[in-house]
Amino acid sequence: MSDGYGADPDALADVAKGINAALSELKELGLIGDATMGRGFGEIALSGLEVGHGELTAVLDEFCGRWEWGVRALMAEGSRFASDLGLAAGAYHDAEQYGLGVLKVAANAAVGNPHAGEEDVTQQSFGQIWDNGVAAKPDYSGESFRQAAQSSQAGWNAALSDEEARGKN
The missing domain is CATH 1.20.5 (Single alpha-helices involved in coiled-coils or other helix-helix interfaces)
Known part of the structure; x- marks a missing residue:
């Protein structure tokens, strides 16, 4: 029994495409590959002379280092999530098609053409199964x-x- 939840494989694929597009945008912010490696933020580090205080320089360097690692982790997780989501959309679609095929074969066994093969039956609509079976005009x-x-x-x-x-x- 369904709780009213469902997943549209096309919507899942769109989400995966969106995540991949966002990751691509992040890659464009730095040199090729820098974003996925979390690099490029060290370039905003300032010297003690530019900042005016040694402790502030150390805090800024620590922030840039943490930022690089955080971006690296987010890029890896986003990429993995998009990949898994794309695979889930395909698996969901395959399971849905298999279940629909099973229902069509069962419907054909009950009211359809007993001479139709399983492959032929799964390609037909439920209306065609009905028309070719019980509803077929007898001679x-x-x-x-x-x-x-x-x-x-x-x-x-x-x-x-x-x-x-x-x-x-």
Whole structure:
């Protein structure tokens, strides 16, 4: 029973694309590869002469170092999340298609064409399964009954000849 939750595979793929686009934007802020490695922020460090105080310079250097590691961790996590999300969208879509195929095969077994193969059935809509099975127009013509009688007689004759052959052995 569903709680009303669902996931649209296209929406999941869009989220993954958005995360990848954001990561690409971050990469453009620095040299190629700097953003993914958390580098480039050391360039904003100032000397003690520029800042005017040695302790302030040390605090700024420590901040830049932490910032680089934080950005590196965020880039790695964002990339991993986007990859996992893309894989989840594909897995969700595959599971949805498999479940739908199972339902179509079950519906065909109940009301559809008994001669249709599983691959053919999964390609049909539920309406086509219905139309090709129970809702199909039966042929009640005299010719149809004559062919059915001939087919039935041929089946009986084959069964009798098989039984006679088995009795002789």
